[in-house]
Amino acid sequence: MTIAVEDRYPTRTAAPTAPIPRAEPAVWSGSPRGPIDDTTLDSYDAKGFLTVDQLLGPKEVAAFQSELARLRSDESVRADERTVVEKQSQDVRSIFDVHRISGLIAELAADPRVLDRARQILGSEVYVHQSRVNFMPGFTGKGFYWHSDFETWHAEDGMPLMRAVSISIALTDNYPFNGGLMLMPGAHRTFVPCTGATPSDHYKESLKEQEIGVPAQAALTDLATRHGIEQFTGEAGSALMFDSNSMHGSGSNITPFPRSNIFMVFNSVDNALTDPFAADSPRPEFIASRDFTPLG
Numbered sequence: 001m002t003i004a005v006e007d008r009y010p011t012r013t014a015a016p017t018a019p020i021p022r023a024e025p026a027v028w029s030g031s032p033r034g035p036i037d038d039t040t041l042d043s044y045d046a047k048g049f050l051t052v053d054q055l056l057g058p059k060e061v062a063a064f065q066s067e068l069a070r071l072r073s074d075e076s077v078r079a080d081e082r083t084v085v086e087k088q089s090q091d092v093r094s095i096f097d098v099h100r101i102s103g104l105i106a107e108l109a110a111d112p113r114v115l116d117r118a119r120q121i122l123g124s125e126v127y128v129h130q131s132r133v134n135f136m137p138g139f140t141g142k143g144f145y146w147h148s149d150f151e152t153w154h155a156e157d158g159m160p161l162m163r164a165v166s167i168s169i170a171l172t173d174n175y176p177f178n179g180g181l182m183l184m185p186g187a188h189r190t191f192v193p194c195t196g197a198t199p200s201d202h203y204k205e206s207l208k209e210q211e212i213g214v215p216a217q218a219a220l221t222d223l224a225t226r227h228g229i230e231q232f233t234g235e236a237g238s239a240l241m242f243d244s245n246s247m248h249g250s251g252s253n254i255t256p257f258p259r260s261n262i263f264m265v266f267n268s269v270d271n272a273l274t275d276p277f278a279a280d281s282p283r284p285e286f287i288a289s290r291d292f293t294p295l296g
């Protein structure tokens, strides 16, 4: 029997509801000292994200690029339900649960350069909530409209609080013009409820194009006006870490330059998933892990 957990962030309501100020910190206390210096940690707390130049060296980037090419061309991976293909082009867009498919990526999740940063921000032991590799091909790569990941993870996966952090590691150069991720600095301190009930098996559509769980334009206008917009750019090997409730999105990529990244989400073991707060059933394990065993 699951004990009912208080829903601090009601969303997917029939009628529009007002934004909710964030109750919890972005950087949790009690963490073991980690690789992030105090100035960067303070900036993360204020903005909701930080960047790491050259988290991976050139040789490591090359090894991961080969791994992604291997995965992408493996017919069994392509046919797997954990693989999302583009509607029109049928190109592989994302491979979920990739830390369980690729040993190389499993090692990266447990690498102190990654794991100790996540533990430091979340102030606890952590586990992988979700992993994916994203391929945004040149010319046809589709972006994602503005959204908060936490809104989906709360509504559909039963994530109680904003105590998760994502890391996106660039495996190609991220330019301003090839679909780089945009974020609103400081918007992580506001929860924007979304209207509209979650359809059954929503993930089958939302992972290609999200229509439910999308903030209203008025809320986005207010946030962008108050906080502005920054864009993550950087060479292959650089990384972006961002709070679960960061407001982010990306444009399409009409340039010849592809944009590929490895994306992993770390959740605190003290923020384990419960029942979905606004969906009739939990999403599959390959999108939202229910193995809360601490990493490392």
Ligand code: 6CS
Pocket: 130, 132, 144, 147, 149, 152, 153, 206, 207, 210, 287
């Ligand atoms: O629904 C999810 O879990 C995924 N959707 C998006 C657009 N970003 C975060 C996450 O990978």
Ligand code: FE
Pocket: 147, 148, 149, 248
């Ligand atoms: Fe997202």
